[in-house]
Amino acid sequence: MQNRQPEFSKGKEISMGSLVPPVLSDYMNYRQFLADFYLFKRKASKGSLRAYTYAVFSAAANIKSPNYLKMIIEGKRNLSDDMIGKFGKALGFMKDQTExxxxxVQFTQAMDPAERNMYLKKLSEHRVAGKLKSGEIDRKTWEKVPNWVAWIIYAMIDQDGVSFDTATLKNLLRGKASEDExxxxxxxxxSSGDLRRDEVTGELKKARSLTESPEEIPVALVRKLQSQLMYLGLESLYQDQPTEREFGTLTLSLTKSEFEEIKFxxxxxxKALHKDNSIAxxxxxGERVYQLNIQLFPVTNAVETAVKAPAMKSALDIQVETPIVETTPVEAPVMMAEAPAVPQAAAPAAPVSAKEQKNERSNVSSLAATAASAADLFR
Incomplete structure (x- = not known):
């Protein structure tokens, strides 16, 4: 049975008046890339003596089937490891691009969530390495931006009773980071000046905000940091007692203006929580460091044929800059009370008995193991 990968996002549109070839790093689905590549080649060869066809691609890849590319694009076939090399040749890729x-391809075709996460991590790292090599991302900026371990340690400056020696920090971080990390x-x-030691007491203190110059932080690094913190949340779902965390989900059907208003x-x-906590x-x-992750994302595509009446923009329907994750210690998990609203599809929350809470760790399902293995990829 072949893996027909659903298309959640498309690459950059190729306009009729443009003959700019599609860029591989713009895509998260190789089938869409191949479709756009073929469309580009068709346009580029328009009016020539020999138009570009699926058969021409097969010949360049040394493949006998003239419609092999078409079957791959349509999801009727998957690419094998050997075929990936042949496709790379037909696409005119160098060694790094073929890799x-x-x-x-491996990310698109993977079905298991943990396996997809593994390939996503490898793909992201490969692309970042390429951008660092080409100078698209400044290496000095990349190296000086803290990772998730430094982000948490920075917040621990505001935690009561912390001794900043390696053994103590490893214990307080619950073994999630190695001593070297x-x-x-x-x-x-x-060394970056984010923390400083008091000359008299030797105590570590905050010297400046970690997001003092957020515009200098590469988008790729923001994504990496946010994904690491999200996986910490996934671990907490299975490792921490319900009384120590607050998890909730809500699935909604929204208009564009409603989405923008909720995002705002x-x-x-x-920002209000961060300000209040800073004042406190x-x-x-504080007593402990907590991580608050906020996510709002699409899980379906819009129906392109749907016709909607024009809607007035909300006063809150404005554009704001992409946020940088702010990690600050708070004294207790934030609890948000929801006002009565029209019933929506929300994940149910079943009551948890004391016995169930006690045995929660031992009753972790195979899904928990998968989640934990996926989280390990981002350390």
């Missing part, structure tokens, strides 16, 4: 194409994170925070409100809420930490320190 990127291989990872994109902790040492490197501390060194980076101090979520950003305002995040000026008075006294």
């Amino acid at each position: 990127e194409f291989r990872l994109l 902790i040492d490197n994170a501390l060194s980076t925070l101090i 409100k979520l950003r305002q809420m995040r 930490r000026m008075k006294d320190k």
Whole structure:
């Protein structure tokens, strides 16, 4: 049975007046890339003596079947490892591009969530390495931006009773980071000027905000940091007791204006929480460091043939900059009370007995194991 990968996102549109070839790094689905590549070649060869066809591609790839590319694009066939190399040749790829194409194929065709995460991580790292090599991403900027370990340690400055030696930090971080990662994170925070030691007491203190110059942080690094923090949340779902965390989900059908309004409100809420917590930490320190992740994303595509009446824009329907994850210690998980609304498809929350809470760790399903293995990929 062949894997027909659903198309959640498309690559860049190729306009009729443009003959710019599609760029592989713009795509998260190799079938869409191949479709756009074929369309580009068809347009480029229009009016020539020999028009570009599926058979021409097969000949360049040394494949006997003249319609093999068409079957791949339509999801009727999957690409084998050997065929990936042949396709790379027909696409005119160099070695690095062929490897990127291989990872994109593996990511697109993978069905298991943990396997998809593994290939996504490899694909992202490969693309970042290419951008660092080409100078598209400044290496100095990349290296000085803290990873998730440094992000949490920075927040621990506001946690009461913390001793910033490696062994203590490893224990407080619940073994999620190695000693080398902790040492490197501390060194980076101090050398970059984010933390400083008091000359008299030797105590570590915050010297500046980690997001002092967010415009200098590469988008690829923002995505990497956010994904790491999201996987920490996935681990918490299975490792922490319900009394120590707050998880909830809500599935909604929204218009574009409603989506923009909710997004605006979520950003305002995040900023307000950060401000209130910063003021509170000026008075006294917190007890633990908590991570608050906010996500709102599409799970379906819009129906292109749907015709809607024009809607008035909300006063809150404005564009704001892409946020940088803000990690601050709070004294307790944030609880949000929802106002009565029209019933929507929401994940049910069943009551948890004391016995169930006690045995929660031992009753982790195979899904928990998959989630944990996926989370390990981002450490």
